[in-house]
Amino acid sequence: MPIKWLPEGKVSFLDQTLLPHEEVWIETSDYRVIAEAIRRLQVRGAPLIGIAAGYGLALAAGAGEPVETAAKELRSTRPTAVNLSWAIDRCLRAVDGVEEPREMRERLIKEAVSIHKEDVAANHRIGDYGAKLLSADDQSILTHCNAGTLATGGYGTALGVIRSASANGRLCSVIATETRPLLQGARLTAWELSRDRIPCTVIVDSAAGSYMRRGEIDAVIVGADRIAANGDVANKIGTYPLAVLARENGIPFYVAAPSSTADLSLASGDDIPIEQRSPDEVTSLRSEHIVTLGLAVQAENPAFDVTPSRYVTAIITENGVAKPPFEESLERLCARSSGPQARESEVPARG
């Protein structure tokens, strides 16, 4: 797993910007280091940044710093993945009305560790559901970005499904799109699958359509950063084209995500905030400069896109598989975990 709570009250996380070249673990007792790690994508992936934010709150309480201030800073790091706010809200609820510093600290540690453990368990359940959903003929799976161990508390969402299918002897190979600009597919997904000895072929993002058209892809599985009530899915930039191309070629398009990724307070994906990151990520290939800006030339860097639910075959959650119409299926499977909604009405768990 890419993050750990250490018994001495510190957090240790893997700096994902240095993979696959170096495995550097960073230890900190300062929540600001966590916030900066989320901003810089040293720690990334919707479920993982929620977990990291929970640990950040525990660090703040341990250092005797105001938890509300830490919550505000952590919440501001990235706008699109709802898991971040979901985890922060859940931790704050756990200390609602608590004044005593030691109790606050212990409750926050307990809640953050629970969020982490529950995420790993959820991913295994997602893997089981997803592996059953894939047909025996689904031998070659395309995935985008990294929705693996490195994006979660462990095991992964999309890669969790791939791992479970592979463990069942069903899956032959993975096509991993490199995922410009930050290359999470080339750097992280290939690294993870290599360690599991799951055959993986890396291609440039724009080659995916051609592989689909030639019949070399049996299914597409991606993670998600936020899912609206109608099933619209915000995920890494480049997800929407894959969904359109999959439908055009008669290939199922699956989204694998814990129910904490559902934001049932949003009617559609049009309301999901899309993070605009620095154009530097586009204009530079890591260290090397590739676009000369100025003189009429600029660059833009939206980090996510929204895939309308009509392109989504199914959404695989830890509570089961949601199929269209998503308004109903997501409400049934995800209402319990949906941040704002659960917070306001405390509806009992269903399903």
Place this chain on the structure above:
Amino acid sequence: MPIKWLPEGKVSFLDQTLLPHEEVWIETSDYRVIAEAIRRLQVRGAPLIGIAAGYGLALAAGAGEPVETAAKELRSTRPTAVNLSWAIDRCLRAVDGVEEPREMRERLIKEAVSIHKEDVAANHRIGDYGAKLLSADDQSILTHCNAGTLATGGYGTALGVIRSASANGRLCSVIATETRPLLQGARLTAWELSRDRIPCTVIVDSAAGSYMRRGEIDAVIVGADRIAANGDVANKIGTYPLAVLARENGIPFYVAAPSSTADLSLASGDDIPIEQRSPDEVTSLRSEHIVTLGLAVQAENPAFDVTPSRYVTAIITENGVAKPPFEESLERLCARSSGPQARESEVPARG
């Protein structure tokens, strides 16, 4: 223009692998340097590699080397763009039956220079036809890879249309996809448009769909490496997804190419050979290594894809605009220039 025939019997070409950082011109009197430049993409773009091959044959004759040997080597450099074979065949026809070395050399120079001049003139005509085809509302044009001055004898095909539209005061701005793996969009298209002061925004390839869905693209224009008789278009990898996404979003998808790009001897795009280039281009970002191969991980690097003609709104040639059904319109507009066909039957020009 990116290549020149020098009066002293040499060829000078711009090394496009070094752009936009350095403008390095290479002078040579050895056709093998031209062949290697085509292979390494120092000289690239379907029309330009045809022109370069013509000059290569003239260099071989000037050095007293067998022209047929040079033709074989030049023809073998890259398989997809038909302009290469078309230009070589045309030059060989020009010296058919000629024995005298000096006459052979002079005829080859004349033919290569003609091919070059005709290409520039064709691109201006393509620009005029294309600019008329664009509606006054087509304010934001997306283009992929580089189909500009740098890909042709001068002016460009897709960028020729953009230049003509811009000169008519019709075009506001260009969205340029960076075009992984070799970044011809980010490096070359941005560089060209910057010199012409045409506003250009560089995005990663996988962001194009999202821009189309949000209504920020009015038309897509690309070049082509080979067009089959039915209108199927082979072009830079990533073209097919753009065509599918354009149709899905109700955006016209135009191909701009000289008639020498049509290969009417092929019934459909399924017969077009697709170059597989080294996976190194994917696994390394220029100098930096980004994918760790081995242990189940490999990479693939198809350089082109085929866009079925049903996604193509129109093909803009120097002889006019071909619209569906393409079997008829291409036959009418391109039969004259189609290499194998013209060579076998010498049909008179039409249209």
